[in-house]
Structure formats: structure tokens, C-alpha cells
Amino acid sequence: MKLKLHTLxxxxxxxEKITPAVINKLSxxxxxxxxxxHGNRETNLADFFSVSKxxxxxxxxxxDMHRIKYLGAKxxxxxxRINGDVGAHLASGMTGGxxxxxxxxxxxxxxxxxxxxxxxxxxxxxxxxxxxxGSAKGIxxxxxxxEGSVKNELGHGMSNAIIVIGxxxxxxxxxxxxxxxxxxFGEMGIRTGAGMKRGTIICINDxxxxxxxxxxxxxxxxxxxxxxxxxxxxxxxxxxDNYINGxxxxxxxxAVEMNRGELLVYCH
Amino acid sequence: xxxxxxxxxxxxxxxxxxxxxxxxxxxxxxxxxxxxARAMTGMAxxxxxxxxxxxxxxxxxxxxxxxxxxxYSILVFTMDKESLRTRLIERxxxxxxTCPTTACFNGFDSEETVNVGGALRYFGDGFQxxxxxxxxxxxxxxxxxGEFLISEKFGIKKSVGGGNFYILGNSSKVCLxxxxxxxxxxxxxxxxxxxxxxxxxxxxxxxxxxxxxLVASTNHAYCPTIKGFVKDSAIPDSVHICYxxxxxxxxxxxxxxAMKIGINTAARDGVIQITAGNFGGxxxxxxxxxxxxxx
Numbered sequence: 245m246k247l248k249l250h251t252l253x254x255x256x257x258x259x260e261k262i263t264p265a266v267i268n269k270l271s272x273x274x275x276x277x278x279x280x281x282h283g284n285r286e287t288n289l290a291d292f293f294s295v296s297k298x299x300x301x302x303x304x305x306x307x308d309m310h311r312i313k314y315l316g317a318k319x320x321x322x323x324x325r326i327n328g329d330v331g332a333h334l335a336s337g338m339t340g341g342x343x344x345x346x347x348x349x350x351x352x353x354x355x356x357x358x359x360x361x362x363x364x365x366x367x368x369x370x371x372x373x374x375x376x377x378g379s380a381k382g383i384x385x386x387x388x389x390x391e392g393s394v395k396n397e398l399g400h401g402m403s404n405a406i407i408v409i410g411x412x413x414x415x416x417x418x419x420x421x422x423x424x425x426x427x428x429f430g431e432m433g434i435r436t437g438a439g440m441k442r443g444t445i446i447c448i449n450d451x452x453x454x455x456x457x458x459x460x461x462x463x464x465x466x467x468x469x470x471x472x473x474x475x476x477x478x479x480x481x482x483x484x485d486n487y488i489n490g491x492x493x494x495x496x497x498x499a500v501e502m503n504r505g506e507l508l509v510y511c512h
Numbered sequence: 513x514x515x516x517x518x519x520x521x522x523x524x525x526x527x528x529x530x531x532x533x534x535x536x537x538x539x540x541x542x543x544x545x546x547x548x549a550r551a552m553t554g555m556a557x558x559x560x561x562x563x564x565x566x567x568x569x570x571x572x573x574x575x576x577x578x579x580x581x582x583x584y585s586i587l588v589f590t591m592d593k594e595s596l597r598t599r600l601i602e603r604x605x606x607x608x609x610t611c612p613t614t615a616c617f618n619g620f621d622s623e624e625t626v627n628v629g630g631a632l633r634y635f636g637d638g639f640q641x642x643x644x645x646x647x648x649x650x651x652x653x654x655x656x657x658g659e660f661l662i663s664e665k666f667g668i669k670k671s672v673g674g675g676n677f678y679i680l681g682n683s684s685k686v687c688l689x690x691x692x693x694x695x696x697x698x699x700x701x702x703x704x705x706x707x708x709x710x711x712x713x714x715x716x717x718x719x720x721x722x723x724x725x726l727v728a729s730t731n732h733a734y735c736p737t738i739k740g741f742v743k744d745s746a747i748p749d750s751v752h753i754c755y756x757x758x759x760x761x762x763x764x765x766x767x768x769x770a771m772k773i774g775i776n777t778a779a780r781d782g783v784i785q786i787t788a789g790n791f792g793g794x795x796x797x798x799x800x801x802x803x804x805x806x807x
Contacts, residue, residue: 385644404644443559444643463658466538466615467643467650469579470661474645488580506641 245275249307249328253292255283256331260314262289264303264341273295291332314346316343319360323416332369335362338386348392357383357405363479367392371416374400375405381422389479396433399426402443406471410481418445421505427471429481440498440505446471448487448510457497462511464491513803515779518786520802525771526790527798530565530589530673531596532762533626533666534619534703536572537608538583548614549584551607556588557708560717560728564599565589565673565760567705573636578617579661585619587705589673589760594669597626605632609653611659618648620667629662654691672798675759675767678734678787679715679778680751687753694757694778701770703762716756719791731789751784764798772805 245267247471258281261267261270267275276290289295298304303324305315311327317336335354345362354362355376365450368390374397375382382401393411403422412430421440432451446468472488475481495507513520538550539545545586549568577583588603590596608616609632629651629807633640633663636653642664643650649664681687681692695711698704706712721729732742734754739745747754757774761767775786788802 406645423642442641444641465652465659466579466581466661467652467659469581470615470650471643471645473578473580479645504641 245272246296246304247275247293248296249291249292249305249309249312250294251292252308253282253311256313257282257292257312258313258362259289260317260336262303262312262315262324263317263319265320267303268301268322284419298406304350305477310348319343331365335360338362349390351395354386354388357388360386360387362386362388364388365392365480366390366392367411368409370393370395371397371400373398373402373405375402375420380420383424383454389475389481391479391481393430399424402426408475408479408481418443418505421445427475437497437505437507439501441502442504444506444508446492446508446510450512451507452508453495453507453509454497456499457495457507458499458503460494460496462491462493464489465494465508468492468508514807515776515806516784517781518779518783520775520779521757521785521807522803523675523788524790524793524799524801525676525788526793527672527674527676527764527767528591528795529797529798530591530671530760531593532589532670533596533600533668534569534585534762535586535588535600535604535608535666536577536583536617536619537586538572538577538579538581538615538617540581540613542571542582544611544613545581545583548608548611548670549586551611552586552603553705553707554607556603557581557713559589559591559673563590563595565602565705565707566599566603567760568708569705570702574599579615581615587703587760587762588664589671589705589707593624593626593668597628597631600612600626600628600666601631604628604662605635609635609655612657614660617663618666619668622667622669624668625665626668627664629664630807632662633664638794641734649743650786651805669762671760671762672764672767673760674796674800675761675771675800676756676789677771677775677778677802678756678789679755679783680734680747680754680783680785680787682750682752683784684753686780687755690778690780690783691755691757694774697777698770698774701766701773703766704770705760706757706770707760708758713758715758716754716789719795746787748784756789764800767798767805768800768805771800772807775805776807 278289295399306327318342325344338357339359348366353372391410396414409428415433421443423442427446491511492508543619553566566588572583632653641652652659716731717728718731
């Protein structure tokens with residue numbers, strides 16, 4: 245199926261029903277009559293989207309959707325291709341499947357994600373893959389690849405997942421991280437890894453390291469060779485052979501927590 | 513039946529159902545990867561005395577390995593699943609984890625798995641780190657040169673062990689040359705190993721012995737030095753030497769393919785006869801007939 249935005253909503257439109265599992269089993273008429281909330285008013289999907297037959301297995305969504313929230317929410321399988329910018333809460337609670345966004349993403353992307361694959365070709369906002377306020381645990385699985393840059397609090401409280409950022413990161417990347425991996429190719433903001441318990445933050449560029457981290461050594465982690473090769477095969481992110489064959493400084497922290505997290509910083 | 517001037521006996525190789533696992537060993541360079549691969553497959557010629565049969569399947573280029581470094585694929589065979597897990601833990605723990613720069617990955621895409629890295633991780637004494645890539649969990653265990661990286665689970669498959677054929681020659685040189693050429697050709701077949709030294713056995717065995725404590729003893733029917741007085745000798749008059757090549761494979765197809773290549777390569781002037789070992793069909797689950805292997 246193919247959905248095309250024809251009317252930009254005045255206020256955010258909560259479109260959690262736009263997932264392959266819901267859309268692909270309905271007729272065009274049924275999709276047009278799906279109820280969504282425009283602000284606090286219930287309306288039909290057809291008031292904003294035109295629906296047409298598209299690829300049988302892939303749900304395609306097109307348009308400037310920076311005011312459309314919850315696209316792909318609770319998605320468990322299938323593939324969704326989005327051409328255009330997307331609003332907050334994309335892939336909220338996602339457990340499986342594949343979402344590709346050819347555009348930029350807003351704040352609070354993939355909260356409570358536990359599986360699946362999210363690929364954004366543009367930039368992202370604040371709190372991507374983060375825990376909601378008041379929750380100690382962020383995303384608990386899956387993979388998020390963002391080719392551009394992101395803002396603050398990437399992977400706040402995350403566990404197990406992999407987040408890869410092709411560009412720059414804002415402040416507090418991996419704050420309160422429980423486990424998992426964040427790989428960044430651009431510049432870092434301040435206080436990276438603050439309060440992290442376990443987990444890995446890999447930085448290709450030098451960064452300001454908190455005094456509660458301790459330096460260990462310079463080495464070539466085989467795990468990174470595996471990860472870089474995997475990314476090279478699966479994404480369009482350019483991974484230099486220098487990184488694959490290079491050495492990394494290993495820092496342990498955060499000492500204010502369990503001190504079992506690590507910062508791996510590429511040796512230039 | 514003949515291939516060139518070599519008689520092919522109308523018999524079959526009796527092979528057994530075994531369990532196997534494929535282990536990918538990588539290293540900083542070929543020197544270290546091969547060192548670990550050789551150590552891991554050492555003293556693993558026969559289930560009878562080694563608890564497993566193991567060998568190097570293929571040399572892998574950096575493009576073919578998970579971490580982009582040179583490596584080797586190893587096959588390990590046992591009679592049951594639980595002992596396969598034990599052998600993998602022992603051999604990877606003692607021979608791969610100990611070898612500088614190496615890492616160890618699951619080589620089978622199989623539903624049935626055994627937990628190996630998940631057991632060896634305890635060597636990390638609490639400092640180990642787990643990582644998941646593409647749904648597969650790996651363990652990073654701190655060691656003197658950095659970290660030993662290992663897959664948590666290794667796939668296992670029901671496989672075929674004990675495919676074999678005997679090469680009977682009229683001279684040592686001809687018979688050794690035939691073995692050398694056959695093994696060299698068979699090594700190109702994927703998913704098989706020939707676990708004996710350089711792929712060849714000179715002490716082929718039979719089940720049982722006159723000594724009650726032994727489960728196996730020399731297959732006297734193929735020992736040339738006693739053929740004159742042994743009533744059931746199977747060696748033709750013109751034969752003075754005999755060797756056996758044993759093949760374990762991931763499936764019957766791989767074993768059959770290797771045997772076919774081996775037999776057709778070994779056949780030549782001076783190789784009087786090629787035959788195969790069996791137990792009358794009473795022990796093994798597979799019968800591989802030599803008549804089906806003639807090109």
C-alpha cells in the first residue's frame with residue numbers, strides 16, 4: 245500500500261495505526277476510514293492521506309510528516325518506507341520489522357523499542373532511543389542507524405540495542421546507559437556517557453572525557469572489526485578501513501555508577 | 513569394476529550418524545589463525561581414543577570471515593550433542609582462547625545450538641562483556657593482548673562420520689603417491705574433514721579384539737605382513753601395502769562427493785585394488801557403495 249500526505253495537519257496527528265500489520269491487511273476504503281487523532285479530535289485518515297495500491301509487502305508513506313506522530317508504533321514485522329521528514333515517536337515500542345526514513349526525524353524517536361531495524365538517512369532530534377522521563381530503562385533491543393547528526397540525550401538509559409550515528413551528537417550521549425552500543429562518527433557534545441553503568445560508546449573523534457572515567461589502554465578490539473564489517477555490508481555509512489584496522493583508546497566508567505561501561509575512542 | 517587398471521571392489525563404506533559443529537577461527541594474520549586451528553584439531557583423529565574427530569575444513573580469506581581477518585573453518589564431530597558441547601568448550605578454551613590475537617565464531621546456520629561462549633565467558637571472572645550484532649550474541653573476555661571474542665552459541669548438525677576407502681598398492685611409493693593425490697583433491701570439497709594425519713590411516717581397525725579390554729584392534733585382514741598365514745586376509749597376492757582414507761562430513765552428499773573424487777584420483781597403475789570398510793551393515797546408518805562413485 246502507499247499513503248501520500250495531501251494536507252499538512254495544523255497540529256500533530258497521532259497516526260499509530262500506520263504500520264504494515266494494520267494497513268496491509270485492509271482494503272483502500274477501510275484504510276481511508278481508519279480513525280486517527282488530529283490534536284484532540286478524531287478524524288479519518290483520508291482527511292490527510294490519499295491511499296493507493298503500492299508494493300504488496302512494503303508500506304510506503306510519502307510527504308512532509310514532521311507533524312505526524314507515532315508512525316510505525318508497536319510495529320512487529322514487515323517493512324515500511326517513508327519518504328519525507330517524520331515527527332516524534334516514530335517506531336515507538338517497535339519490536340520487529342524494518343523502517344527506512346528517507347528524510348529527517350524529530351525528537352523522541354523509537355522510545356521503548358525492543359527489536360527491529362530503524363534507518364534514517366537524514367538528521368535526528370533530541371532523545372533518540374531514550375527512556376521516557378521517570379523511566380530508568382530506554383530502548384532494550386534492535387538497531388537504529390542515523391546517517392546524519394542528532395541532538396542531546398541519544399540512547400538515554402538504553403540497554404542491548406545498537407545505535408549508529410553517521411554525523412555529530414549533542415550533549416549527554418549515552419547518559420545513564422545500562423548496556424548496548426552507541427557508535428558515532430562525528431563530533432561529540434559534552435558529558436558523553438555520564439552515569440553509564442555498562443555498555444559501549446565508540447567515538448571516532450576525540451571528545452571531552454568526564455573525570456569519572458579511567459584510562460586503560462590502546463588496543464584493537466576484534467568486536468569493532470565485526471561491527472564495522474556488519475555496518476559496511478548493511479548500511480551506506482562509509483566505514484574507513486583505518487577504523488577497521490585501527491587502534492582505540494579504552495576508558496572505563498562511569499565511576500559514579502558501576503564503572504563497567506566503556507568509551508572506545510579512535511586513535512588518530 | 514575398474515577405474516583405469518585399478519579394481520574397484522563391489523562393496524560399500526559403512527558410515528555413522530554423528531553430530532558436528534563448524535567453528536570459524538580468525539587471527540591477526542594467517543600465522544596465528546593457523547596456529548590456533550592446528551592446536552584445536554590436534555589429537556582428534558578418532559572417536560575411539562580422542563573423544564572427537566576434528567580437522568580443518570577450509571582456509572578462509574578475510575572477505576569470508578565475520579571480522580574481516582584471515583581464518584580457518586574447523587569441523588568437530590562427536591557421537592552425541594552433549595559431548596560435542598563439552599569438546600568445543602575444552603578445545604576452544606584451551607587452544608583458541610589461549611592463542612594470541614584469535615577470535616572464534618559459529619560457522620553453522622542451524623536451529624540446534626550448543627552454548628559454548630556462554631560457558632567460556634566465566635573465564636572473564638565478571639569482567640566479560642556481551643554484545644549482540646544482527647541477533648547473535650558474542651562475548652568479549654579480557655585477556656593479556658586485549659579481548660578474546662567468541663560467539664555465544666554454536667550451531668550443530670546431524671552429520672556423517674566414517675566414510676572411507678582403502679587403497680591397496682603393489683609398492684609403498686605408488687600407494688603413498690595415490691594417497692597424497694587423493695587427499696589433496698578431496699581437500700577442495702567443502703564441509704568434510706579427513707581427521708587422520710595428512711588424511712591417511714595405516715592402522716585401520718576392526719571392532720573388538722582377542723583381548724577383552726579392547727573395543728577395537730588392528731584390521732588384520734588388510735595387514736600385509738601377516739597375510740600369508742591369516743585365514744581371512746583380504747589382500748590380493750600382488751599387494752604389499754594398504755592405506756585407508758577416512759572422511760567425516762556435514763552430510764552424506766559431502767562425504768560421497770569427497771569419496772568419489774578420492775577414489776577416481778587414487779586409481780592408477782600400481783594401485784591394485786580400492787575397497788571400503790564396513791561391518792556387514794550392522795553398525796552404521798549409511799552405506800556408500802563404491803560402484804556409485806565410478807566416473
